[in-house]
Amino acid sequence: MIQLKPQEQEKGKVSRSLPSWEEIVREHQQKIYNLAYYLCGNSHEADDITQETFLKAFENLEGFRQEAGLRTWLSRIATNTYLGRKRKKSRHESISLGETTVWDHSGNPERIIIRREMQWCILHVLEHHLPRQEYKVVLVLYDLNGLSYGEISEVLGISVSAVKSRLYRARQSFKNHLVKSGCIDLVKDYTCYCEGANKV
């Protein structure tokens, strides 16, 4: 566990070269929460994973090597925390539509419902229709969390070419599922118009 000097504890400082712990959390919390949410598809679990991630980071901050960026390091902890929890849970636990969060500023109830269904579909495909868990992880890290190939390579401890290969297969699997279900032809302006008729 990290040992803080008394004067550092008072100021909330963790190291001379790093920003204060509070600043670190404030800067990265939205990205880490989003990552957790996209991985587990559930806002309550995402809250737990985020909390657990920052707690683990706090406990291990002394071991943080600055050649990796803080965001990369925190993303690695969050991803491993998610995978650890996932291994303990049933593979077929499903995401409830009621738990799907949609952040829509339009105020249009119909649009919110359509987007909520769409979001549920995407999370459902990510969870249940990609042949391998690692495909989902790389897709979330790259397409949803905006990490670079190099950063993902550090998060997952694999080569950049392996990241590219996994990403290619993940997107291909996702696309193949949309084609197979027929949803790809019904998606207009990136909202769902199949109204649940195409069971994904």
Add this chain to the structure above:
Amino acid sequence: MKCEYVQRRLFLYLGKELEPFLSKRIERHLKECPICRNELNALIKTVKLINSISAPPLPRDYSKLDYRLMALARSKGKDGNTATLK
């Protein structure tokens, strides 16, 4: 240029990650091949669809949590005493 060769590189083409000469060759192929054009359109839709997920708002400000206390509670929990994270 074979369709399979083109289709394996469409994501890289979309991400502008190919050498310019290869991108031009793929563009020429796409003009002539409706199958690969369909594949490209499906990939564009897929990526945009995945990116359309909205970010949920934070349920709390994690910087306000007392991590020292939580870490202490956890270490006590590991020692056999009851402790919770929240």
